[in-house]
Amino acid sequence: MPTPAPVNISDAESHVMEILWRAPGPIVAEQVVVALHESQHWQSATVKTLLNRLLKKGAIAAEKDGRRFLYCAVLPREAWLARESESLVQRLFGGRIAPLVAHFGSQRKLSQADIQELRKVIDELDDGK
8 A cells, every 4th residue: 555645734734733733622613713813813714724725635634513514633743743854854954963953053042951951862862762
């Protein structure tokens, strides 16, 4: 059986996906509109357009519930995040992680907590965990 094609999600669509990923279960479009209104100021029609795009891409599913639809994510957040992360590292840093970390370290001051967390990650990788 062939592997399904990766789903490309736009920045706008990713905002909708984040709401669906955080939802405890299927939700109606109006709940997505309310959740996004403060940060995005999108109208209901915009959110419904984004939901329809995500449906066509197979990233979400919809189930009829009376006169409305209930939406839920089909694409796991972890799978999307892994693909997006890999794409970024490949595109900008030739697939290498060290230049990525060096770039962020040179562009912004890393806190001691960030540095400790990076050391922990490296130690765990060294230990094969």
